[in-house]
Amino acid sequence: MNHCKVCSLKENHPGVVLDDQQVCNLCNLDFAEELLTNYRYTADVFAEFQQAEPAEGEYDCLFMYSGGKDSTYMLDKFVNEYGKRVLAFTFDVPFESEHAAQNIELAREKIDATFVLDSDDDNIKRMMREVFNRPAPPKPGKYLDEKLPCVSCRTFFVLRAILMAYRQKIPYIALCADPQQILTMESNVREVVRGFYKTFGESLADSLFGGQLEDLLFDEEQNLPKIVFPFIAMRHEYDPDRIIEELRAKGLYQSSPMETHCTLFPLLNYYSFKHWDCMFYKLNASTHVRSVKRNGDNDRSTFSIKFPRSMDLTDVERRLGEVTLELAEGGGDRDEHERTLVDLFQRMGASEDAAQFVAQSFLGMHEVADDLGIQLPRKQ
Incomplete structure (x- = not known):
């Protein structure tokens, strides 16, 4: 699978086209x-x-x-x-x-x-x-x-x-x-x-x-x-x-951005991985990668969640996809999934408490899906 050499978006990402130099249309500012x-x-x-x-x-x-x-x-x-x-x-x-x-x-x-x-x-x-x-x-x-x-x-x-x-x-x-x-x-x-x-x-x-x-x-x-x-x-x-x-x-905020997310966040990732082989935040993360590469030491925080400069986006996305799809199917070891998710979200910049909070929401994916009547695959 080819990736944009600037921001790492895959060639099959919706709306993304790579040119002969393996640079995507978003990085080329076609829009x-x-x-x-x-x-x-x-x-x-x-x-x-x-x-x-x-x-x-x-x-x-x-x-x-x-x-x-x-x-x-x-x-x-x-x-x-x-x-x-x-x-x-x-x-x-x-x-x-x-x-x-x-x-x-x-x-x-x-x-x-x-x-x-x-x-x-x-x-x-x-x-x-x-x-x-x-x-x-x-x-x-x-x-x-x-x-x-x-x-x-x-x-x-x-x-x-x-x-x-x-x-x-x-x-x-x-x-x-x-x-x-x-x-x-x-x-x-x-x-x-x-x-x-x-x-x-x-x-x-x-x-x-x-x-x-x-x-x-x-x-x-x-x-x-x-x-x-x-x-x-x-x-x-x-x-x-x-x-x-x-x-x-001012006493107006007590949580982190990741903790404020809705309980559908795991299902949103499931949808993105199932249909498009990408994490839900891939566009946000790739924009951060693009900004850092183009601006040297100056991060451009043009989006709500700021990703660490050292994050290996390709590896994080691959591992998050594996655990999200396995959880959706009801497979794997829950304790191992929890450890993986906590590690991945901390690598994305979440605090330990926030990472634990988001990991628990992923582990509860089936309960949320059942409440909404959303069909998830089940391992035979």
Whole structure:
């Protein structure tokens, strides 16, 4: 199997093409024009938001608050630096870890915003069953196909937030994607809706949202909320370590980035390895490798999880794939799997406690799958 000689992405990674010099299209910046267009639009919308007069209604923006470090950091900034009237919207994802919930409680105590909790367990679980239980996707695939379950889950609650802002006439929705995530996320409300219809079909999409999505497609542009990505303003200075340090100093954050992950993280890795022979974080890790190689001694922390400079990405991915697929099949020795997983996540930069936390989630993969109705292979 050929790999990109710069970032180590495999030639069969969805959306990746190697040239004659064994360099992938991401390293060659083949997407540069499209990405720049999206960045310009996103930057313009954020500038408009910053300069906007207070909205006529009760809130200036609906802020999508997950309890992670990025959204906690920016919620504090919106309220205490920008002076915005914020409706902090949290979707109660049934797969969320306990650590994210603890961070949300800290924010409720310390940040003067209105907090609202939304939920729809039945429909989001129904959608995730559809994603995981689909037949094998066609090859070679498109960019981000290996993250379809994660992208689908995120899009589901983004649409819930859009509908709430639309009904309450809140003009802006703040979404705290980090600078790398911004590159891969749609910033136009209508396109978010169209993409969901394309992925799940009209019948399922209408059933999941009670037919309300059509209103977003056919109403006047001025009646639709605009999506704001506040980290666009920090794209050159984004530093997850500094963000966590500042939050902890304010008593607003008590976990590590890996500990905040949802309980589906093992299943997300299973999906990526099963269909695309790659770890779930391969794009993030390869971006880090690319940045380090191109910038010498200067790491570029443009994404939420920062990987150690010394990490052997190829070996970590191979070993993680082996243990993930064996756990999915119910095979192997659990104690040995636990030791391997702890070692691998520590090599990715997790603390010992965080590595233990994530390892336990992998060992509980079947319980989560059974709860959702996701079919996993069983050894005969």
